């Protein structure tokens with residue numbers, strides 16, 4: 001008997017529960033709608049807060065997590081459904097007010113939909129517990145580098161690139177080195193090699209760090225770490241070196257490009273394993289001197305000297321940088337002579353061509369005249385004259401002062417340059433810091449366009465200048481200061 005009672009009880013429970021629920025849609029109609037309105041309003045507030053966080057992270061250059069993006073889509077969709085229901089004109093037919101009898105079937109239907117949407121709203125709201133809504137992508141300076149965008153195909157450089165890539169593929173080559181004069185195009189070339197190595201997937205990771213005349217180990221560690229998506233909890237150089245070493249070891253194959261090395265660098269101190277210590281780690285290094293490369297354990301067979309451009313290549317680069325103007329009958333002759341004066345050094349070729357591009361024929365002739373006053377064999381003096389001309393072409397004293405200041409401050413941040421420039425009262429007719437920042441930014445961009453500043457890495461926003469340009473700038477600054485320094489003493493700095 002007990003068994004029968006229990007069975008009947010269960011059946012009744014199963015039979016009556018749905019009926020009670022269906023009746024509830026009718027009776028609790030108003031309550032369900034009020035509940036829905038409350039839930040939607042709460043969800044809208046949460047959506048707004050998450051949207052603020054998303055915007056803030058986007059401004060910081062972060063990428064928004066896919067989970068957050070999906071959540072926002074889901075939220076928008078459920079709020080849209082709720083609003084459509086709340087604005088549904090049929091809701092007027094289901095009320096008990098007035099003389100008309102409510103439409104019970106419709107009341108049941110709408111009440112049911114309201115309950116369903118309220119449940120969905122509560123469901124998505126429960127999923128908004130995001131610790132972080134965005135993440136910083138690992139830097140990919142190589143892919144976005146302007147040095148590797150398009151550009152003129154110069155025959156000997158193409159062959160040179162092939163040789164470097166072949167050496168990088170060669171298991172016998174632990175390290176590979178490129179050397180050559182300042183301004184001959186080593187940095188430009190290794191950036192191109194990096195890009196090809198990435199495209200051809202020769203390595204799992206490819207990173208570039210600039211070493212410079214005065215290497216800052218922490219900065220080099222930071223640059224490599226940023227590109228590998230590594231963050232250091234450690235403050236000391238040794239602690240960071242250990243962490244970096246472990247991170248590099250975790251890459252099966254990695255190409256580390258160390259550009260512009262002046263003296264042998266203690267790789268271990270930086271945290272870069274040698275090829276013997278990590279077989280998948282290869283180094284491509286550049287320097288003015290072959291000796292430096294040899295001291296860094298590059299076998300002689302794997303050091304490559306980057307030569308000056310030949311005459312055809314010089315003209316090709318000059319022409320592609322200056323544009324169609326050089327083919328104009330009145331420019332052609334003077335343009336060819338100026339290109340020749342650049343002595344195959346890409347730095348001079350592009351700086352001259354960019355500086356002259358929008359000038360009239362008189363300026364071209366004057367430039368040639370000034371370059372001709374320098375003897376043929378004096379490459380440094382020609383470099384000085386050409387770069388001094390570019391400086392003279394700068395539009396006004398404000399830009400000139402900022403260029404010289406950038407050279408003196410050497411690899412400083414844009415913010416630091418702003419502070420110093422403001423302190424020195426360089427900006428004219430500027431009232432606010434924001435105005436000064438905008439002015440500085442546009443000046444920096446125009447100096448980059450003239451090739452007097454390097455494009456650099458956008459993320460770090462450091463002011464970078466080619467060291468040859470910097471030497472000339474410092475020499476000009478020195479000369480302006482003394483106004484008595486003979487020309488020869490200025491040239492001495494360039495050797």
Ligand SMILES: Nc1ncnc2c1ncn2[C@@H]1O[C@H](COP(=O)(O)OP(=O)(O)O)[C@@H](O)[C@H]1O
Nearest residue numbers: 151181182183184185186187188189346347350
């Ligand atoms: N193959 C090239 N094509 C176009 N421009 C080049 C090329 N090589 C070098 N340049 C230009 O010359 C400048 C100096 O080159 P860079 O690579 O910095 O010289 P280096 O590192 O040997 O001192 C660069 O800023 C770049 O604008």
Ligand SMILES: [Mg+2]
Nearest residue numbers: 186187259260
């Ligand atoms: Mg360089």
